Amino acid sequence: MPRLLLLAALALAACSHAPAPLGDTPDGDRQPTAGVLPAPPDAALAAIDTVEMRAHIAELASDAYEGRGTGTAGEQMTVDYVIARMQEAGLVGGMPDGSFTQPVPLRSVRTTRAKDLRFVPDSGDPIALTYGPDLIGTPDGALAELDLSGAEMVFVGYGITNPGYDWDDYADVDVRGKVLVSFVNDPPATASEPTLFQADTLTYNGRWTYKYEEARRRGALAMLLIHTEETAGYPFSVLNGDAYGEHYTGVEPPEGALALAGWMSESSARQLAAASGMSLEDWFRMAGSRSFEPVPLPVTFSASMAFEHTAGVTGTNVVGKLAGQTDEAVIYTAHHDHLGIDPEKEARGEDGIYNGAIDNASGVAMLLEIAQAFTQAGTAPQRTVYFATLSAEESGLLGSALLAANPPVPLRDMVANINVDSGNLYGETDDIVGIGAERSEMFGLLEEAAAAEGLAVTMDPAPNQGLFFRSDQLAFARGGVPAVFVNTGERFRGKPADYAAQVRADYRGTRYHQPADELTDDLVFGGILQQTRVAFRLGYGLAMSDLRPQWRASEAFAETRRQSEASR
Ligand SMILES: [Zn+2]
Incomplete structure (x- = not known):
């Protein structure tokens, strides 16, 4: 039976007979669990206190912390504050050597030379490309120079391999040493498969970072993603504006690092397709089919580029733990870094301190209160609970990437x-949003935790924006660990139906990533208290049980989890 039919049959069976183990079928209905999540004692819940939360935010978002920029004195003050609060709560250092800290060294890479960029057809005139308007890119690794001529190019459609959808754009074709050309996003759903790649929800297979990951796994030399304004949601000028800019990255190059991880403009892609005897529309049509196979192009790529790599600042992750009785663990995360100080604003006499009260002193406050609740529960948890505040989130989720690559316990043991x-x-x-919860059996568990607080769980209101891939849970998900980002609800009590949209617009317009993200008197703590209690109930229940939530079978992370659990 084809894989998809099998999944459909399983989903049907689950609906009509017995619920799946945690109430969430692989691709079908989502059901709340009932009575599977052990509830915390009242004394533990009572330890979650809005006065303390407000005090944590007031401290961390004060000007003294200078916007908590990665690697700054303000970050060091943040680290000291978090460790002191964790110790007061009764946590111990969570790293294997017993320490609370994990250094996060960064480097930056910058393109310094890019000339003689060309697509060279087997017959016909070469297509000269201008670095910036036509094509941009940097290496994944520490490469200083790239001189390519006659590099073979292969069009790989959407660049996706996902057995859960019986989809393989690589079709076992050897692309080692080749320059790959790929679309971003997911293949579109079809009339016969309306939930293919979760329809309008952006799956991880659609995210551009995934395309590079798959190219590395395949041993490709380079990958050029096709940018269109429609598929990216912003014009190529945004990328072009940053063509010679610094890009922060971790010091450890990824395995199979690409010599060039870049983007080409739509007009460049149209010229490339035409030089290959096709059109971009032909490519879209071909790539949208399950029977797609990689297309070697009758065009080669030439380039002469140089790159500057600079050792950057070193940030610090904080990891505390409450020891349990087994090797298994639950991990809470919240980034503690923000954007630091803008000296130009300060020089002009403006407020240049990015206090980051909401983003993300608030999350750190939630995590500290949850840690305290755990230690007030009276009994040690069955599973170990880690509490990590992360560095360098704003530089590209680099603190969480480092922690997930060097975790205190193997990711297979992280529940x-x-x-x-x-x-x-x-x-x-009246509700809560669990970003990414529906991707795994976490959804039903979150519903149970929320129901205990009288709250419903509302689906991600903007599933096409891929919020799940834009905060620190991504690093754990990529390592196979089921994850959820506990976010603000959509139905504000006593407010009109569009109030959540108003709040979002106000936050985006007046606070988000601006010095005005400060702890002002109009901010209130009823909502964050609800969120914190739900997040605590969810993690407590997981820490006090044998539950092991699983990804939905079609999630990009499911196979990673299957392999890591097989190695337990
Ligand atoms: Zn944030």
């Missing part, structure tokens, strides 16, 4: 990651 980023300081809600 779940619960991430909080930018708590709800806008008021009480």
Whole structure:
């Protein structure tokens, strides 16, 4: 039976007979669990306190912390504050050597020379490309120069391999040493498969970072992603504007690092397709089919480029732990870094300190209160609970990437990651949003935890924006750990139906990534209290049980989890 039919049959069976183990079928209905999540004692819940939360935010978002920029004195003050609070709560250092800290060294890479960029057809005139407007890119690794001539190019459609959808754009074709050309996003759903790649929800297979990951796994030399304004949601000029800019990255190059990980403009892609005897529309049509196979192009790529690599600052992750009785673990995360100080604003006499009260002093406050609740529960948890505040989130999720690559326990033993980023300081809600919960059996568990607080769980209101891939839970998900980002609800108590949209617009317009993200008197703590209690109930229940939530079979992370659990 084809894989998809099998999944459909399983989903049907689950609906009509017995629920799946945690109430969530692989690709079908989502059901709340009932009575599977052990509830915390009242004394533990009572330890979650809005006065303390407000005090944590007031401290961390004060000007003294200078916007908590990665690698700054302000970050060091943040690290000291978090460790002191963790110790007061009764946590011990979570790293294998017993320490609370994990250094996060960064480097930056910058393109310094890019000339003689060409697509060279087997017959016909070469197509000269201008670095910036036509094509941009940097290496994944520490490459200083790239001189290519006659490099073979292969069009790989959407660049996706996902057995859960019986989809393989690589079709076992050897692309080692080749320059790959790929679309971003997911293949579109079809009339016969309306939930293919989760329809309008952006799956991880659609995210551009995934395309590079798959290219590395395949041993490709380079990958050039096709940018269109429609598929990216922003014009190529945004990328072009940053063509010679610094890009922060971890010091350890990824395995199979690409010599060039880049983007080409739509007009460049159209010229490339035409030089290959096709059109971009032909490519879209071909790539949207399950029977797609990689297309070697009758065109080669030439380039002469140089790159400057600079050792950057070193940030610090903080990891505390509450020891349990087994090797298994639950990990809470919240990034503690923000954007630091803008000296140009300060020089002009403006407020240049990015205090980051909501983003993400609020999340750190939630995590500290949850840690305290755990230690007030009276009994040690069955599973070990880690509490990590992360560095360098704003530089590209680099602190969480480093922690997931060098975790205190193997990721196969991590049962779940619960991430909080930018708590709800806008008021009480009747619901909660669990970004990414529906990707795994975490959804039903979150529903049970929320129901205990009288709250419903609302689906991600913007599933096409891929919020799940834009905060620290991504690093754990990529390592196979089921994860959820506990986010603000959509139904504010006593407010009109569009109030959540108003709140979002206000936050985006007046606070988000601006010096005005400060702890002002109009911010209120009823909503963040609800969120924190739900996040605590979810993690507590997982820490006190044998539950092992699983990814839905079609999730890009499911296969990674299957392999890592097989190695337990
Ligand atoms: Zn954030």
